Amino acid sequence: MRLKTIELSGFKSFVDPTRIELGPGITSIVGPNGCGKSNIVDALRWVLGEHSARHLRGGVMDDLIFQGSETRPPVAVCDVELTFAVEKGQLPPPYHELEEIRVRRRLTRDGGSDAFINGKMVRIKDVVDLFLDTGVSTRAYAIVEQGAIARMVTARPDERRQIFEEAAGVMKYRARRRESERKMRDTRQNLDRVRDLLDEVRKQCRSLKQQAARAERFRAMQEELERARTQVLARRWRQASQQVADTHRECAALEAEERECARAQSACEQRVQRVRDALLRHEERAQQAHERVRAVERKRAELQRESERRAARRQLLAERLKATRVRLQEGKARMRRLDEELAELAAQRKSLSDQQLKQQLRQAEVEVAQAQQAHAQAEQRYRECFAAYERLRHRHETAGKERRRLEARVRQREQRCAQLEAKLARLNEEAQALAQSLTDVEAEHGKRSEALATVRQAMEAQGQRLRASEESYRQCASELEDCERRLRKLRGDEQELRARLENQAVSQPLRARLRACGGVWLDESLDVPEGMEAAVAAVLRGRDADVHLPLTVIEDNALWRELASQPLAIHVPVECQPVDHSLAQAMGMDRAHPMFSLFDGIALVEHIRDAIGRPFPCVSVDGWRYEPPGWLMPPADRRMARRFALRRRLRACMRALDEATHAVGQARMRSAEAKTRHQQAQREWEHRRLALIDAEQGLKRAAGEEERLRQQHRALRQRQAMLEEDLRIEREEWTRCREQCAEITQLDASELARAEAELAEQQQRAQALLARVDEWRQRQAAAQQALALFRQQDDNLRAQIRRTQAQQARLQTQCTQDEALLREHERALAQLQEDHSLDQLL
Structure with missing residues (x-):
């Protein structure tokens, strides 16, 4: 491995981008003190992974960034990149096939620090691991600073050992060994924690086994309870279904009866409507009849006043009759005197027959007596007829009051029937609403039963999953114990x-x-x-x-x-x-x-x-x-x-140890997953149990609601039957009142017609008697005149006869008028009879 180039920017005194190329052989960097020679070494050390500012001749890491000068402002970022030429296979994978590698590190004033290998961002540890076993690192012998040789000579054996290990390429393995030992310590600690957790889990498992046993017993008892409850609910459901079927049949019968009642009610309503229309027409006619009755009453009052006037006149005539009788007696006395005078005047009355005059006088006296007796009888009959008329009129008024009272009762009964019919309609609507509610409750009961069955199935499935999770947890615990035993055995073999x-x-x-x-x-x-x-x-x-x-x-x-x-x-x-x-x-x-x-x-x-x-x-x-x-x-x-x-x-033991460690980790993960699944299964089982309890409570509430609705339905049916009975009673009472009203009206009309007929007959008789009385009075007056003027001349008698005839003509005229009035009264009575017949029809 050979360093080819160094690129610096913003690092300590290198404020401008600087590139230093190092060719083959030895390269020396010379210069006066403070020109930045050591800064290049610090840059190398910093890029290779140094993280201590003290080893880089600074107090904090921000000291690596250019702090500024009198002519240059400070910068915010420092950046150093190293380029190495390497041989293939010298670097660890994935860089073992590269011939050149670039390592770069960047620092910002906000504390950000980034490392790059070939432009890819990596960790500082990755950079350190890259240069292990190459002799190029922050503390290796590749960088020998001032006084380092003296420190090597005087160094302790362990310090020299680090140099030899770095030169021999052991540092990488030692670092890996330290990392492995650290991981093994962590693994041991984790295993200790796992053992503690396993002990705790075993305790919990024992407790959970007891709880599982109790849960199993509880599940068995719950299943037994569910079976018993299911049997009870099934029996109740069958009973309820039978009751519902009976209720449905009763409801169907009641609905049929209700339809019949509705049809009958509709027919009755139509008849009532027709009767009401007829009643309205009859009321109009009755109103007209009442108007005519009031007119007749007024006419009757006028006739009564006329009768009173005639009674006064009869009284006057009676007084006159009495005076006439007095005068008749006086005339008799005078007649006796006249007889005496006649005897004396016999000569003067030769042209007249004494016997004829006497016969006429006796006949006149007899007729006067008969007329007086007939008049007295007529007055007696008139008084009796008038009294009967008054009684009938009083009865008619009483019957009218009774009829009005009965009509008021009929109207009240009609209103009561209408109210009962409206209430019956409301009850029918409520019964229909309750029937619909009952249907909804039955549907809800079915849904809740299905939900309960679903929850029970879910409980069974959840119980199976819970048992499966317990079995999986036990298997994971067993696998973990086996892995731990294998791990302990492999560690013992490794140490041996x-x-x-x-x-x-x-x-x-x-x-x-x-x-x-x-x-x-x-x-x-x-x-x-x-x-x-x-x-x-x-x-x-x-x-x-x-x-x-x-x-x-x-x-x-x-x-x-x-x-x-x-x-x-x-x-x-x-x-x-x-x-x-x-x-x-x-x-x-x-x-x-x-x-x-x-x-x-x-x-x-x-x-x-x-x-x-x-x-x-x-x-x-x-x-x-x-x-x-x-x-x-x-x-x-x-x-x-x-x-x-x-x-x-x-090596096999190491591989087995790695596999066992991996297996322990996998077993730990499976144990954690099994524990999580077990806890989740327990939570789901508890949730299902609560859902089952809620479903059972909902089913009980639905059953209670169904029973309450059935009770309300039965109460409404009873109330409907009571109202129908009340309606029937009211209709019967209404019919009875109408019949009583018709009977009273018919009786009143018949009695009134009979009384009016009797009154008309008596009036006719009275008129006839009055006519006869008047006639006999005229004849008496004529006789008296004839008797008084007996001694007068025939001319005076003829004149008196003519006056009598004139008075008779007047009486005939009066009789004609009375007959006309009587015929008018008869027409009024006929109208009254017709009105009474209309009242009878009503």
């Missing part, structure tokens, strides 16, 4: 093999010096396959070569003397003729191996008999060696073969 190898090996300082001189340590450089230990030992026999050195190195007498005092032999490689199936090929060596030339010229045979007669050296698998032209040597001491076997076992 290392102890055995160290007992057979030379001292470490001498090993380092030999390696620094270019020697190859056989048991480290040779990878002898199994079964070839004796053949390799036969090749190295007579020398027991532990180290293979170049001849130029062996000529160093001091080193030769030091080697002579050590229990080892040195073998100088010689060029051998290449042969087919050489031992090097059998061992899998490539031509770059330093021992390839030693083993390439020797053939490997299965048995020594196969080697006799061949023109090149041969070794057998069992350790015999054949040298041409005919030398045969028996197997050598088994010490080197044992060392090769021990070294192979050590």
Whole structure:
């Protein structure tokens, strides 16, 4: 490895970009004090991975950046790049095929520090590892500063050992060993923690096993409870289904009845509407009839007043009759006197018949008496008829009040029926809503049952996953224990093999010096396959070569003397003729191996008999060696073969240790994953259990809601039946009231018609009697006049007769008027009868 160029920018005194090219040979950098010679060395040391500002002649890392001067401002970044020319295979992968490598480091004032290898950003540790075993590092002998030689001479053995190890290329392996030891310590600590965790996990496993047993018992009991609960729920479900079916049948029957009732109600409503229309028409007619009745009442009042006037007139006529009777008595007295006078005037009355006059007088008196008796009877009958009329009128008014009361009751019943019908309609709507709610609740109950079954299936699956996770966790714990046992066994084997190898090996300082001189340590450089230990030992026999050195190195007498005092032999490689199936090929060596030339010229045979007669050296698998032209040597001491076997076992043990460490890590990861899965399965199982409890509670709530809705539905049905019964009773009461009203109206109309007929008859009789009374009164007056004027002349009698006839004509006129009034009254009564018949129809 050779340094080709150094590029600096902003590093200490190199404020401007500076490029220093180093050609082949020795390059010297000279200059006065303070010109920056040491800064170049500091730049090399800094790029190679130095992280201590004190070793770079500064206080802090910011001191590496140009701080400025009187003429130049400070910069913010310092950058140094080194270019090395290397040989192929000198650097570790992935740089082993490169012929040139560039290492760069950059620092900023904000504390940022970046490293680059061939332009790719890497870690500082990667740069340090790159230059290990090359002699180029921050503390290696490649950089010898002032006073370093004196410090080497006076250094302690361990300090000189670092220099030798760096020169011998051991630093890389020592660093790797320290890293491996650190990792192993960390691994041991981790394993200790894992053991603690495993102990804790075992305790937890015991507790978890107990919990799992309890959980298993709980699961069994839960399954038993679920089976019992399922049976109970199934039985309840069958009962509920039967009840639902019965309820559906009842609902269907009730709905059919309800439809029938609705049709009947619709028909009744139509009939009621028709009756209401007819009632409205009849009410209009009744209103008209009432108007006519009021007109008749007014007419009746007028007739009553007329009757009162006539009664007064009859009273007046009675008084006059009484006066007439008085006058008649007086006339009788006078007649007696007149008789006496007649007797005296007999002569004057010759032209008249006494007997005829007497007969007429007696007839007049009889007729007057009959008229008076008939008048008295007529007045008595009139008073009786009037009293009956008053009674009938009072009954008519009472019947009208009763009819109005019944009509009010009918209207109240109609309103009550309408209210009951509206309430029944609302109840039907509520029943339909409850039926829909019941259907929804049944659907929700079915959904919750399905959800419960799903949750139970999920619980079963989760229980299986939980058991699988427990089994996986136990397997991982078992694998981890096996890996730990293997790891402990491999560590014991490794320590034992290392102890055995160290007992057979030379001292470490001498090993380092030999390696620094270019020697190859056989048991480290040779990878002898199994079964070839004796053949390799036969090749190295007579020398027991532990180290293979170049001849130029062996000529160093001091080193030769030091080697002579050590229990080892040195073998100088010689060029051998290449042969087919050489031992090097059998061992899998490539031509770059330093021992390839030693083993390439020797053939490997299965048995020594196969080697006799061949023109090149041969070794057998069992350790015999054949040298041409005919030398045969028996197997050598088994010490080197044992060392090769021990070294192979050590490598195998190291590989097994790495594999075991990897397996422990994998087992730890699997254990952690299994623990995580187990915990997750437990959480999911708990979540499923809570979901199952929620589903059961929801199912109970749904069942309660369904029962509550059924109770409400039954209550509504009962209330609907009660309302229908009330509606039926109200309709019957309404019909009865209508019938009573019709009966009262019919009875009132019949009685009123009969009373009016009787009243008309009595009025007719009264009119006739009045006419007869008037007639007889006229005739009495005529008789009285005739009797009074008995002694008058025929002219006076004729005049009186004419006046009587005139008065009779007036009476006839009055009778005609009374008959006309009577006919008007009859028409009014006929109208009243018609109105009463209409009321009867209503």
